[in-house]
Amino acid sequence: MRLAHEDERTQSMCPRDRRGRSVKMYLQFLWRCFRLSFVGDWRYYAWMFVLSVFVLLGINAYCKQLVYGLATTGMTDQVSWGFYIANFTFLVGMAAAAVMLVIPVYIFRNRELHDLVIFGELFAVAAIIMAMLFVTVDLGRPERFHHLLLRFNFPTSMLTWDVLVLNGYLLLNLHVCGYLIYCAYRRREPSKLFYIPFVFVAIFWAISIHTVTAFLYSGLGGRPFWNSAVVAPRFLASAFAAGPAFLILTLSVLARFTSYPVAPKAFLTLRTVVTVSLAINMFLLGSEAFTEFYTDSTHGASAHYLFLGLDGHAALVPWIWSAIALNSMALLVLFMPVSRRPAVLQVACVMLIVGIWIEKGMGMIVPAFVPTPLGEIVEYLPTLNESLVTLGIWAGGLLLYTILVRVTVPVLSGRLTYDRSFSSAIEERAPVTQESLVAAAPRTSVS
Amino acid sequence: MSDLLIHDGPSAQPPSHERGVHEPELTRRSFLRTGAAAVGGMAALAAALSPLRDLATEDIPNLDQFFQKHYKEMSPAEMQQALDRISRKVEERYQVRPHLRDIKRMEGVEFVYALNLSRCIGCRKCVHACVAENNQSRSPEIQYIRVIEMPRGTLDVERGNHHYDHPTVPDADHFYLPVQCHQCANPPCVKVCPVEATWQEADGVTVVDYDWCIGCRYCEAACPYWARRFNFAQPNLPKDQLNPDMSYLSNRPREKGVMEKCHFCLHRTREGRMPACVEICPTGARKFGNVLDPESEVSQILKTKRVFVLKEEVGTLPRFFYYFDERYPNSLDPEAIEIANRLREEEGEAYGSLPGANGPNAAFIAQATPARWDEARA
Numbered sequence: 020m021r022l023a024h025e026d027e028r029t030q031s032m033c034p035r036d037r038r039g040r041s042v043k044m045y046l047q048f049l050w051r052c053f054r055l056s057f058v059g060d061w062r063y064y065a066w067m068f069v070l071s072v073f074v075l076l077g078i079n080a081y082c083k084q085l086v087y088g089l090a091t092t093g094m095t096d097q098v099s100w101g102f103y104i105a106n107f108t109f110l111v112g113m114a115a116a117a118v119m120l121v122i123p124v125y126i127f128r129n130r131e132l133h134d135l136v137i138f139g140e141l142f143a144v145a146a147i148i149m150a151m152l153f154v155t156v157d158l159g160r161p162e163r164f165h166h167l168l169l170r171f172n173f174p175t176s177m178l179t180w181d182v183l184v185l186n187g188y189l190l191l192n193l194h195v196c197g198y199l200i201y202c203a204y205r206r207r208e209p210s211k212l213f214y215i216p217f218v219f220v221a222i223f224w225a226i227s228i229h230t231v232t233a234f235l236y237s238g239l240g241g242r243p244f245w246n247s248a249v250v251a252p253r254f255l256a257s258a259f260a261a262g263p264a265f266l267i268l269t270l271s272v273l274a275r276f277t278s279y280p281v282a283p284k285a286f287l288t289l290r291t292v293v294t295v296s297l298a299i300n301m302f303l304l305g306s307e308a309f310t311e312f313y314t315d316s317t318h319g320a321s322a323h324y325l326f327l328g329l330d331g332h333a334a335l336v337p338w339i340w341s342a343i344a345l346n347s348m349a350l351l352v353l354f355m356p357v358s359r360r361p362a363v364l365q366v367a368c369v370m371l372i373v374g375i376w377i378e379k380g381m382g383m384i385v386p387a388f389v390p391t392p393l394g395e396i397v398e399y400l401p402t403l404n405e406s407l408v409t410l411g412i413w414a415g416g417l418l419l420y421t422i423l424v425r426v427t428v429p430v431l432s433g434r435l436t437y438d439r440s441f442s443s444a445i446e447e448r449a450p451v452t453q454e455s456l457v458a459a460a461p462r463t464s465v466s
Numbered sequence: 467m468s469d470l471l472i473h474d475g476p477s478a479q480p481p482s483h484e485r486g487v488h489e490p491e492l493t494r495r496s497f498l499r500t501g502a503a504a505v506g507g508m509a510a511l512a513a514a515l516s517p518l519r520d521l522a523t524e525d526i527p528n529l530d531q532f533f534q535k536h537y538k539e540m541s542p543a544e545m546q547q548a549l550d551r552i553s554r555k556v557e558e559r560y561q562v563r564p565h566l567r568d569i570k571r572m573e574g575v576e577f578v579y580a581l582n583l584s585r586c587i588g589c590r591k592c593v594h595a596c597v598a599e600n601n602q603s604r605s606p607e608i609q610y611i612r613v614i615e616m617p618r619g620t621l622d623v624e625r626g627n628h629h630y631d632h633p634t635v636p637d638a639d640h641f642y643l644p645v646q647c648h649q650c651a652n653p654p655c656v657k658v659c660p661v662e663a664t665w666q667e668a669d670g671v672t673v674v675d676y677d678w679c680i681g682c683r684y685c686e687a688a689c690p691y692w693a694r695r696f697n698f699a700q701p702n703l704p705k706d707q708l709n710p711d712m713s714y715l716s717n718r719p720r721e722k723g724v725m726e727k728c729h730f731c732l733h734r735t736r737e738g739r740m741p742a743c744v745e746i747c748p749t750g751a752r753k754f755g756n757v758l759d760p761e762s763e764v765s766q767i768l769k770t771k772r773v774f775v776l777k778e779e780v781g782t783l784p785r786f787f788y789y790f791d792e793r794y795p796n797s798l799d800p801e802a803i804e805i806a807n808r809l810r811e812e813e814g815e816a817y818g819s820l821p822g823a824n825g826p827n828a829a830f831i832a833q834a835t836p837a838r839w840d841e842a843r844a
């Protein structure tokens with residue numbers, strides 16, 4: 020309660036003192052967030068413990084990779100990108116998908132999603148950080164990262180575009196989320212000038228990150244499997260299915276384990292987004308497959324390898340057909356009214372996330388390398404070490420996202436503010452209602 | 467941190483008026499618990515980081531190396547410093563003092579390669595000469611040249627065989643298509659490199675600054691000729707097989723985690739000698755020279771032979787041309803067959819299937835175990 024009369028006191032101070040106090044209060048906010056991330060019930064501790072174990076296993080595996088080189092992965096000169104780049108691609112899409120919450124709220128003024136949009140933006144932050152980690156672990160010489168700053172091959176190399184758009188998107192989302200959350204903490208009305216323009220820039224930016232990532236591949240004339248104009252639209256469609264599906268799962272967890280109000284209609288809006296995007300994605304995949312198989316030129320060797328196997332090599336065939344089966348089943352379920360039921364919807368979401376992860380990862384990155392440009396067939400499977408690094412990054416990202424959500428919920432519900440003691444933030448006795456939210460949380464946009 | 471771990475969720479929360487009474491005891495207990503958790507966490511982190519103890523000292527860049535500039539930005543003095551540093555390192559590792567220098571291009575020269583498919587007998591001697599000349603890693607194996615055994619009637623490489631292993635070559639029903647870096651005039655690998663670690667020199671050779679490459683392998687994905695190689699492990703080369711005649715942009719020993727590729731043996735060719743693959747070729751199938759000199763052999767070939775390039779449709783404009791000899795439309799040049807027969811008598815059956823020409827890296831990685839990694843590092 021020490022801070023109860025903060026405002027009156029700051030009013031009477033000279034500007035420099037006030038700035039000093041603001042910095043102090045911001046540091047206090049960060050410190051409280053840090054403390055809060057260690058507080059939870061046993062399920063929270065169990066979840067965080069498991070994630071931490073995987074993070075440590077991942078760090079351990081990455082240290083081995085640093086010592087012995089990328090020979091610890093399944094990659095070869097023939098298949099020179101694998102699991103890491105596959106997960107990178109998938110996660111850039113997941114990050115871009117936050118826009119599928121932002122557009123309904125800020126353009127179509129959807130009210131159900133209004134108080135939830137920030138969880139999408141927070142996930143974008145976590146997903147971008149994971150994506151960047153995946154690129155970093157894929158580097159043979161990570162300690163030379165500063166060479167990017169010294170000789171940046173822009174605009175010729177698409178990879179430099181990717182560096183720019185990913186970092187830009189991370190900053191945009193950090194700014195919007197950080198600003199809104201801190202305003203709620205200070206019980207201030209957020210100034211529209213400070214975030215609405217950034218939200219609109221972020222809408223276009225989100226589309227750009229996944230488009231640039233698609234151009235990274237589709238711009239390579241030497242890889243016919245990637246050299247297709249439909250790659251970018253496919254990436255966007257699959258991202259806009261998998262991303263919102265993940266948010267449905269997140270919001271289900273929020274609704275189940277916290278008192279944060281999640282309107283049932285929010286799930287239905289997201290369900291529509293997921294269904295339409297998944298249908299478009301399946302259509303685009305079909306278009307791609309038709310072009311490759313009906314033409315039946317040597318251009319289609321990689322597609323043959325992926326869907327049917329080539330010269331007795333068929334490592335990816337079970338993967339891609341599982342992906343297609345999962346996506347088709349998810350689409351079928353989503354088309355049926357029964358998927359309005361939360362449990363059914365959640366199962367469909369899990370199926371399509373896994374399906375798209377396979378389709379976009381193992382199904383998009385690896386086959387472009389088989390056969391090689393010289394017609395040699397070498398198959399790729401991730402090694403244990405590589406899988407542990409991958410799991411470690413995923414665990415680290417989920418750990419970060421869990422902390423972000425765990426801290427954000429009490430702030431937005433008005434339980435953790437500058438003028439309340441820390442212990443009141445962790446009391447959940449007074450359930451949050453829509454009304455108390457309106458009173459406490461920033462009225463972010465719609466008005 | 468005092469109340470970090472005491473509140474096990476909503477139900478465990480004592481009513482606020484009672485808290486004051488119990489606080490000191492809880493604080494001490496929670497302090498111990500927090501301390502134990504922190505110590506445990508740090509211990510687990512230390513254990514996770516423990517493989518770093520095996521990091522070779524040469525893998526950790528010293529300050530000179532860390533701040534070494536890009537090739538194009540180094541002053542002559544800085545280049546000399548870098549050359550001295552690299553020479554010392556090579557000497558430490560191989561106990562051989564290398565003749566290392568930075569050889570600049572010659573004026574008025576643009577290198578071009580021509581390969582007579584009517585004379586290639588598929589003996590892979592070029593592969594081995596290249597490996598010996600350019601200090602490629604022997605384990606895991608890295609080679610710049612891939613010879614493909616092709617059925618007659620096609621130039622579709624997907625129908626070729628990379629792993630042919632006959633007792634003798636040439637096989638009568640096939641012809642042989644050696645592929646290496648085509649030194650494209652419009653190189654996709656250069657275009658995609660995010661840090662400009664690879665570029666095309668004015669004499670047409672695409673080179674790599676091994677001290678600048680970050681190892682993202684985007685160039686490897688971009689190359690339509692599968693001409694670039696990556697050091698997935700520490701390159702391994704027996705001391706007595708090191709070629710001490712080396713230059714900065716060509717065959718000096720590489721490090722783990724960087725790209726490398728054919729550079730037309732520029733430490734030889736920029737001093738007026740032929741590339742190792744041209745010099746070794748027993749049938750004279752390989753021709754090399756300055757296309758800006760109208761009298762050179764390659765200029766004559768481009769003028770008089772019906773040359774073609776691989777994958778013309780990808781628009782890379784290769785400087786590597788193939789041709790068949792019109793005199794022998796349906797078979798190998800009889801002289802080449804004669805040479806092949808003589809080689810067979812002189813060298814036995816050994817030359818047809820030279821070890822290591824069969825997708826080496828895949829085999830190395832298939833057997834990748836920690837012991838194997840150590841071996842590669844040793």
